[in-house]
Amino acid sequence: MSKSILRLMEERESTRTAFDPDKKITQKGLNLILEAARWAPTAHNMQNFQILAIDDVELLQKIGEVRSRIxxxxxxxxxxxxxxxxxxxxxxxxxxxxxxxxxxxxxxxxxxxxxxxxPPRPLSETMQGSPLVLIVVYDPRKRAPASTGDFLGIISLGCVMENIWLAAQSLGISVQIMSIFSSRPAENDLKRILGIPKFMKIAYAMRLGYPGQRKEMKNYLRVRRDMSTFAHSNRWSHLG
Ligand SMILES: Cc1cc2nc3c(=O)[nH]c(=O)nc-3n(C[C@H](O)[C@H](O)[C@H](O)COP(=O)(O)O)c2cc1C
Known part of the structure; x- marks a missing residue:
């Protein structure tokens, strides 16, 4: 693996600060991001995903009005x-x-x-001015072959997430995952607003954009385990 792809992976991060709604993602940028999603590995090459790319200001506002409870x-x-x-x-x-x-x-x-x-909080609190929201949707009626609970199908949706995220990172676009979009009752409201068929499921949403002011995340510390705590050479080794 080249150093640059490892660096891109290290630099990819969750941005939880507000985005500038006026700093739009270009169509070219969006196309590159969707192209990255297109090439994601999926179980049996099922490509079990649909992606709604929402940048229409009125629609984003409508989505922001959907409420969800923790x-x-x-x-x-x-x-x-x-x-x-x-x-x-x-x-x-x-x-x-x-x-x-x-x-x-x-x-x-x-x-x-x-x-x-x-009281239920509006999704706009999570979206924080994002000019682009991607909603990843799948059909739970079609599972990866012989995969209990469609475990392999769901993993595939994670591969899509990572491809999108790394592509965005390579373009200098910030990202936050918004799992809350798949929680009830928000999911049903979103499906209604966006015309997503009832049988489909929202896997997750991603908000993309450029932070408004200088990105300040004082409460954020990105950590990872040492390799020695997860890597086993040949056989399972007792980890002290
Ligand atoms: C499946 C999945 C769901 C996530 N859901 C959320 C979420 O709802 N909100 C959020 O802020 N971050 C979410 N994250 C981001 C993780 O919290 C984050 O990747 C992790 O803390 C590591 O931080 P980093 O992304 O900055 O490296 C999610 C990540 C994954 C892979």
Whole structure:
């Protein structure tokens, strides 16, 4: 592997700051990104994805008005990935900084009341001015051959995600995954607004753009495990 592709992979990151709605992605840029998706590996070459590229301002606004509620399960499982200091996160090498999230998401004793008392929030809070949203959709009736739960089909959608993300990164375009687009009831509202057939499923959405001001992500620390904690030479080795 050449150094440049490894560097691109290292530099690809989740951008959670607002994008400038006036800094559009060009048609040429979008075509390159969709071309990258086109060449993604998929189980049995099923190419089990459809992609809606939404840049129409009115439609983006309509999508932004869709509301979604955080579930208690999400809060509990999200909490399990937290580190409470940069030092702890750096030591662990996995997970995320708890300080990236609102204080009430960091207090398990409040999870129940947070889910009960917080009104559904509009997707515009996640979209943060994005000039382009990609929604990746698949047909759950068609699974990868003999793949329980369509495990291999779903992995294929992840390959599409990575191809898109790396292509965007190579063009200097920032990206954030928005899993919330596939949660109920938001998913149903989105399908209605966008005319997506009822039997299809939204896998995930990605927002693309250019950060408004200088990208400031003070609560963000990207870490990875050491290779020695996941790489086994030949046989499974006990990891200390
Ligand atoms: C399947 C999947 C779903 C994700 N969902 C979200 C999401 O809903 N919101 C978000 O901000 N990041 C999401 N992410 C991004 C991860 O949190 C992120 O990739 C990880 O923390 C590593 O950080 P990095 O992307 O900056 O390297 C998702 C990533 C993947 C692969």
């Amino acid at each position: 579930s208690e399960t999400f809060l509990k499982e999200n909490y399990q990935q937290f580190s409470f200091s940069r030092k702890e996160l750096a030591r662990k090498g996995v997970g995320v900084l708890g300080s990236m999230f609102p204080p009430s998401w960091r207090n398990p004793s409040k999870f129940h009341s947070v889910t009960m008392n917080t």
